Amino acid sequence: MITQLRIEFLKLIRSKGFYLSFVALSAFVLLMLWGFYSYAQEKTSGLAGEQFKYTYESKSYFNGLTFTLYSLIFAFSLVIPIFVAMNAGSQIAGERRTGTLRMMCIRPVSRVVIVVSKFLVVAIHAYLLMAFFIGLNLMIGLLFVGWGNLELYPGPLNLVDEPGTILRKEAVWRFFYASFSGTWALLVIAAVANLFSVLFENPVTAVAATLAVYLTLYIVGRIEFFVNLSPYFFTTNMDFWRDVLKPQIPWASFNYQAATCGAYIFGLLLLSIVIFERKDVTN
């Protein structure tokens, strides 16, 4: 298992897609920095105050931690899942496409080990993406936006029910926790992509199908027509990762949603293993 894991990890770090994911995330951070900076400039220039008397947006509100929070939540919904799906979706189907899967299967290593080691490498990649993204945001936020407490208000991110503050030292720890909770949530997408990678011959089909399922559920879960269905979508359960960024972490709900995500992850992984074991690899 360890040897197989090492081989899969070497494959990962030698692939261009691995580096592309970090470059794309860095570009996203720069885009966020530009957007956040110009928005903060506009809101603190005094013009906004002419229209509305009361606002919580001030120079102290716009700081590196707020920047990291917004950047992370937007990227988690839109960008990071794409790279996780790309990596996971191309694991088995990619080997099949390049003709190396058959060779792997005739080696004295079980098919279960192949699937599990590939999934573990996807998990490592997902964690590296989260940790890199959070670290880069915190660094850029500190250098270019400034430092302060993390002030949270009800509304745009639907994160808190009442205004709250997380002190900066505690907030940095919370972002550290978010790298783990976020990875756990991303593994649901990885498990879906892994299953499609086993089912489909083509990695592009596996990735596209994963993203189609994810985006459909993500969008449908936010449309009021489907308000009664949304609790049953895995995209709803995945939202638990943000709980660590609340002033009071709701542990009961956090544990429940994390366990539900775990059931998705291991259920889909088990299904992938069962199907892959019975699959006739002919190409």
Add this chain to the structure above:
Amino acid sequence: MWWKTVVGLLFVSMLVGAFFLRPARDRSGLDGSGKQHEADRRLRLMTWNIGHGNLESDTRAHSEDFPAVAELILRHDPDAVAIQELTGPDQLNRLLGLLQDRYHGFAGSNGSSDRVTAVLVRVRPGKNFLPQFASVPAGDKFAAAATFLWTRELPEIVFISAHADASKASRRRTFVSDLIDWKRQKTSGKTMLIAADLNFEVSTQKQAGLFTDSAKHDSESYTSLLKHFSDLGRDAGATAVNARRIDYVFGPLGALATRAEVLRGAAIGRMDHWPLLVEITF
């Protein structure tokens, strides 16, 4: 086989974990039980937008619903009621008649709108308990206010029924800031309560959308209100169709509701809101 067993066990343990960790909704302290003492210091408030849903040709209140509206109000016996989307004073008078004259009532000015808000205050014997009414200008609308004495030991209560714009979040923000300004200027030494259809959703029960101007305006409106008031109906859940919590009762800072309940199933005809009932003990 060994790895398959491990993954299988992990799957089962997660499934069992999710089953047992499912959080139960903690509604203790909100059901009104065991709070019957200090009844004279208890105030039961109701807010209800009795207009019809957007698919109707006339979305204002329909008079044919009033017998059922009056029956529900009499059954729950609130001390003060905020009603939204009446067509005007005629409808209010009809409702007061159906309430067997057990409530004083006032419909606020309609301004340029085709609908009004109204306040009802339960009739109590004695001159001191007669409410005074006023229209409160807020944004391009008017809210209806009743000022009344509830017990001689407590300061006067100002109870406001309001209805913020349904379509534009920036108008809602102006509306809310005008209400707060009115509180600062006119209600010194009094206890102000706002019962309203504010049309904004800030609940964490909703899945987050992307950052929009509307979401930001509503966040600002709600946060401004929380600087001056407590959101007494927070734990009661959705108040309108599509699981929207857009009707609120705000009380003085630090106040706790001993009961907060949305009377689901009480909507009559094509109404798209349910009444929100809140009990507060001073």
